Amino acid sequence: MSTTPRPTADPTPYDALLLFSFGGPNKPEDVVPFLRNVTAGKGIPDSRLEEVGEHYYAFGGKSPINDQNLALKAAIEAELAARGIELPVVWGNRNWEPYTDDAVTELEALGAERAVALVTSAYSSYSGCRQYREDLAVTLQQRGQLDENGSTGVQFDKIRSYFNHPGFVQANVEAVLDGYAALEEKGGSPADAKLVFVTHSIPDTMEAASRISQATYSTQHLDVAAVIAARVAEARGHEVLWELAYCSRSGPPTQPWLEPDVNDLLTERAGEGLRDVVMAPIGFISDHMEVAYDLDTEAMETATELGMTAVRAGTVGTRPAFVAGLVDLLLERAAKARGEDVDEATVGTLPPFRSVCEVDCCLRRDGEPSGVPALCSRDVNR
Ligand SMILES: CC1=C(CCC(=O)O)c2cc3nc(cc4[nH]c(cc5[nH]c(cc1n2)c(C)c5CCC(=O)O)c(CCC(=O)O)c4C)C(CCC(=O)O)=C3C
Numbered sequence: 211m212s213t214t215p216r217p218t219a220d221p222t223p224y225d226a227l228l229l230f231s232f233g234g235p236n237k238p239e240d241v242v243p244f245l246r247n248v249t250a251g252k253g254i255p256d257s258r259l260e261e262v263g264e265h266y267y268a269f270g271g272k273s274p275i276n277d278q279n280l281a282l283k284a285a286i287e288a289e290l291a292a293r294g295i296e297l298p299v300v301w302g303n304r305n306w307e308p309y310t311d312d313a314v315t316e317l318e319a320l321g322a323e324r325a326v327a328l329v330t331s332a333y334s335s336y337s338g339c340r341q342y343r344e345d346l347a348v349t350l351q352q353r354g355q356l357d358e359n360g361s362t363g364v365q366f367d368k369i370r371s372y373f374n375h376p377g378f379v380q381a382n383v384e385a386v387l388d389g390y391a392a393l394e395e396k397g398g399s400p401a402d403a404k405l406v407f408v409t410h411s412i413p414d415t416m417e418a419a420s421r422i423s424q425a426t427y428s429t430q431h432l433d434v435a436a437v438i439a440a441r442v443a444e445a446r447g448h449e450v451l452w453e454l455a456y457c458s459r460s461g462p463p464t465q466p467w468l469e470p471d472v473n474d475l476l477t478e479r480a481g482e483g484l485r486d487v488v489m490a491p492i493g494f495i496s497d498h499m500e501v502a503y504d505l506d507t508e509a510m511e512t513a514t515e516l517g518m519t520a521v522r523a524g525t526v527g528t529r530p531a532f533v534a535g536l537v538d539l540l541l542e543r544a545a546k547a548r549g550e551d552v553d554e555a556t557v558g559t560l561p562p563f564r565s566v567c568e569v570d571c572c573l574r575r576d577g578e579p580s581g582v583p584a585l586c587s588r589d590v591n592r
């Protein structure tokens with residue numbers, strides 16, 4: 211379908227790729243310290259933390275996310291090798307081992323001077339963009355490697371948010387089509403089904419602050435959802451009605467977050483007579499805990515109780531279209547860093563997002579300066 215030529219297989223000026231993720235616990239003893247890392251200073255009620263801890267214990271205290279990142283790392287390495295590109299891939303996480311600091315140590319051991327970061331969040335908001343850039347800056351600061359101009363050690367650039375990159379979108383289309391096939395196998399009626407896209411909820415204040423990144427977080431999802439639904443409708447030859455819902459809300463009940471919650475949406479639509487649902491978690495790139503618990507456990511239970519026939523489509527994971535797209539994005543970023551004119555491929559109505567963020571891009575709260583340094587932006591150290 212896509213006729214966009216592959217970018218030149220030259221990673222110069224980069225000498226390493228940082229696969230930069232969230233992290234998750236590997237065993238029961240990791241759960242509480244992991245949750246402390248995630249929630250430090252975020253005002254999440256203890257009751258919510260205990261509840262989320264239980265989600266992890268129900269899965270033996272091990273999040274699937276680390277194995278999924280290792281699988282993605284291996285898939286990227288294989289794609290690089292297949293294209294004859296020699297570039298080491300180093301993995302680091304904000305909230306668990308191997309930490310960002312471990313990754314920087316590994317980059318130094320490799321002799322890397324300029325690395326490009328690939329964040330495992332496809333969409334732009336504080337949680338999916340700036341929080342990673344801050345983590346990198348604070349890590350360097352703690353190592354004594356940050357001054358007012360940025361890093362004095364390994365230099366970092368970032369790959370643009372890729373929610374509207376053809377590879378990510380195509381992999382989602384394939385996953386949703388597999389979901390429709392699974393619905394049919396389950397005895398559902400695909401032509402009457404609702405396609406419910408699901409993503410992580412964020413506070414309304416974070417949504418408002420994400421505006422500066424060229425389109426808000428929810429708008430990014432709506433734009434790409436429309437493209438995916440249209441392609442699925444075309445491939446299946448029937449109409450596809452769709453909606454966007456949210457999961458994994460936390461924070462105090464008084465704080466507004468993006469809605470509708472997926473469980474509330476299912477309940478409301480069941481009341482209106484909807485019987486068949488395909489849930490597509492386009493907000494996540496792998497089947498980590500939010501997907502395994504909030505969708506496969508909780509939302510599936512809701513759907514079953516409502517008497518619906520429901521399936522959950524896969525995430526992009528290591529689908530070849532996604533992995534090839536990531537390598538294209540890396541090469542595109544490299545060409546940009548070399549000052550070349552590059553074709554930044556997108557689908558939908560939104561532009562390619564910036565790989566060097568605007569001043570005050572994606573703050574945590576609308577209008578409030580963060581006071582925390584961030585890399586890969588025009589406001590280093592603000
Ligand atoms: C937008 C977004 C993504 C999607 C993009 C992406 O995929 O990266 C994401 C991913 C993830 N979130 C994760 C886990 C958690 N997120 C939390 C808390 C929060 N997430 C938020 C946003 C997001 N989070 C927000 C606004 C909060 C409130 C606190 C704050 O303002 O920052 C909490 C604290 C308890 C709770 O509140 O649930 C946990 C444990 C895991 C790991 C899963 C695993 O272990 O498999 C992953 C990949």
Ligand SMILES: [Fe+2]
Nearest residue numbers: 337410458500
């Ligand atoms: Fe989260």
